[in-house]
Amino acid sequence: xxxxxxxxxxxxxxxxxxxxxxxxxxxxxxxxxxxxxxxxxxxxxxxxxxxxxxxxxxxxxxxxxxxxxxxxxxxxxxxxxxxxxxxxxxxxxxxxxxxxxxxxxxxxxxxxxxxxxxxxxxxxxxxxxxxxxxxxxxxxxxxxxxxxxxxxxxxxxxxxxxxxxxxxxxxxxxxxxxxxxxxxxxxxxxxxxxxxxxxxxxxxxxxxxxxxxxxxxxxxxxxxxxxxxxxxxxxxxxxxxxxxxxxxxxxxxxxxxxxxxxxxxxxxxxxxxxxxxxxxxxxxxxxxxxxxxxxxxxxxxxxxxxxxxxxxxxxxxxxxxxx
Ligand code: ADE
Ligand code: ZN
Numbered sequence: 001x002x003x004x005x006x007x008x009x010x011x012x013x014x015x016x017x018x019x020x021x022x023x024x025x026x027x028x029x030x031x032x033x034x035x036x037x038x039x040x041x042x043x044x045x046x047x048x049x050x051x052x053x054x055x056x057x058x059x060x061x062x063x064x065x066x067x068x069x070x071x072x073x074x075x076x077x078x079x080x081x082x083x084x085x086x087x088x089x090x091x092x093x094x095x096x097x098x099x100x101x102x103x104x105x106x107x108x109x110x111x112x113x114x115x116x117x118x119x120x121x122x123x124x125x126x127x128x129x130x131x132x133x134x135x136x137x138x139x140x141x142x143x144x145x146x147x148x149x150x151x152x153x154x155x156x157x158x159x160x161x162x163x164x165x166x167x168x169x170x171x172x173x174x175x176x177x178x179x180x181x182x183x184x185x186x187x188x189x190x191x192x193x194x195x196x197x198x199x200x201x202x203x204x205x206x207x208x209x210x211x212x213x214x215x216x217x218x219x220x221x222x223x224x225x226x227x228x229x230x231x232x233x234x235x236x237x238x239x240x241x242x243x244x245x246x247x248x249x250x251x252x253x254x255x256x257x258x259x260x261x262x263x264x265x266x267x268x269x270x271x272x273x274x275x276x277x278x279x280x281x282x283x284x285x286x287x288x289x290x291x292x293x294x295x296x297x298x299x300x301x302x303x304x305x306x307x308x309x310x311x312x313x314x315x316x317x318x319x320x321x322x323x
Contacts, residue, residue, distance in 0.1 A: 003297055004322045005084045006304035007268050007279045008187075009212050009235035011130070011161065012068075012091040012110065013059045014271030015075040017041055024070070025061040032061055043274050048193050048244050051274065052134065052163055056095070063099040068109030072125075073117055080121035082280035086305060086318050087125040089114075090159045094135050094143055103146050111154050124318065126156045126310055128187070129179075133162035137171050144175035148182035156309040159212070160188035169202040180207040185309040187212055187235065193246055196220035203232060210235055210307055215247065217263075218254035224261055233264045233307035238285050239277035240270035250289035259290065266304040298322065 016024070018041050025032050036054045038044035043058065045051040062071065072089065079087055089110065096106040107127070114125045129147050131140035140160075147155065158179035160172055169188060176186055189212035190202035196216050200223060202208060214234040217223045227234070236255045241247035247254065259265050267282040269275070283300075286292040292300070305318045 001294055004301055005279055005283055006086040006301050007084060008088045008266050008304055008308055009237060009268035011271050012089040013062055013095055016071045017273045021058055021061050024067050028063045030061050042276055059095045060099060065105045065109030068106055069113045072110045072113035076117035076123050076125055080123045084279055085321055088128050089125055090128045090130045092130045094132055094139055107152055114154060127154050128157040128159045130159040130161050131172055131175050133167035140172050140175040144178040148178050157185045164192060164194050170205040173205045176206045189213055191216040196223050199223060215254040218257055228262050235268050236265045237268045237270035238282055239275045243275040250285055256290045264303050267300055
């Protein structure tokens with residue numbers, strides 16, 4: 001049965017399949033270490049920290065506006081094939097900068113591909129800019145200022161990702177305040193590899209209406225009540241959580257309980273080729289393991305659109321497509 005989908009949590013650089021990454025590396029005359037690749041168009045890593053390291057290494061091959069165009073268009077095409085109508089792409093100008101690409105050129109490649117994909121597949125996409133915890137506080141503050149000084153119609157939000165174990169949310173409150181005052185909406189990864197206290201800290205110190213992952217909330221009933229009361233949406237990434245070992249399996253994934261408690265959740269692929277997943281597979285997992293029927297899955301899409309950072313007119317248009 002036709003099921004329209006929406007995705008709010010996917011890292012643009014992390015959508016690059018190894019086959020495309022090898023092409024970009026060749027085009028940019030870069031030799032990538034072979035050990036980052038697994039068999040059959042996959043990546044390989046040992047644990048969460050090593051995953052972040054492999055991610056940083058592989059991203060070195062994405063160097064030009066054309067590269068960003070290619071990865072964005074490739075991802076949106078595959079989303080459209082799975083009946084995705086809206087995607088928020090989290091992109092990392094700080095990774096691009098390390099590879100010699102300035103903020104504007106980075107955005108140029110992405111936004112051209114978003115426009116082309118809209119023309120070709122009627123899919124809508126918007127951009128979230130990400131601060132990477134392990135790149136440090138100063139970089140995050142400077143990035144937030146850059147984003148605030150150069151408003152772009154497709155850039156609608158700020159995200160926080162990277163190594164949750166080494167930098168806490170509070171460290172990034174200045175960057176998030178700058179973004180919020182510039183009119184951006186905010187989300188942050190928390191409660192992925194750290195406990196419920198990291199989610200408390202995030203919702204106390206950052207102006208977020210969503211949390212990326214947030215699955216360790218399951219250990220704290222007071223926090224669950226707070227999340228519901230504040231109408232905070234959890235961007236759930238089931239396959240990522242199992243692949244990174246933060247959830248043992250799909251059967252016991254916290255999403256089932258959190259959803260049953262009344263927490264607003266969305267379904268997401270995070271870094272699809274790293275975890276051998278797609279957004280379509282995430283919906284199928286929710287059907288198979290969380291017991292979500294067609295109406296519930298449609299409701300997940302509806303709630304994702306409502307919790308998205310799209311403007312009111314786009315939200316209305318997307319909701320009209322599905323309701
Ligand atoms: N960057 C890309 N994927 C990530 C994840 N799952 N957690 C934190 N940072 C990330
Ligand atoms: Zn993520």
